[in-house]
Amino acid sequence: MRASDLREQTMEELRDRETELVEQLFALRLQKVTGQLDNPAKISSVKRDLARVLTVIQQKQAVA
Numbered sequence: 001m002r003a004s005d006l007r008e009q010t011m012e013e014l015r016d017r018e019t020e021l022v023e024q025l026f027a028l029r030l031q032k033v034t035g036q037l038d039n040p041a042k043i044s045s046v047k048r049d050l051a052r053v054l055t056v057i058q059q060k061q062a063v064a
Contacts, residue, residue, distance in 0.1 A: 001052060003052050003055070003056060006056040007059075009056075012056070014053055014056060015057070017053050018050065018053050018057065019048040021053060022050065024046050025043070025046045025047065025050065028042055028043045028046060032039065037048050
């Protein structure tokens with residue numbers, strides 16, 4: 001996911017993506033605790049994507 005792609009999305013789409021990533025991160029953490037996580041690097045990838053989304057949301061709010 002690229003920040004430039006995120007900047008083209010509407011606030012509603014960004015909020016939906018944020019919710020989706022938070023839920024995905026929760027599921028990954030749950031898998032980690034239960035020992036079912038196949039790819040531990042996926043957690044940091046989702047964290048980075050969530051940070052990108054939150055950054056773009058902050059930038060759009062500062063402009064508006």
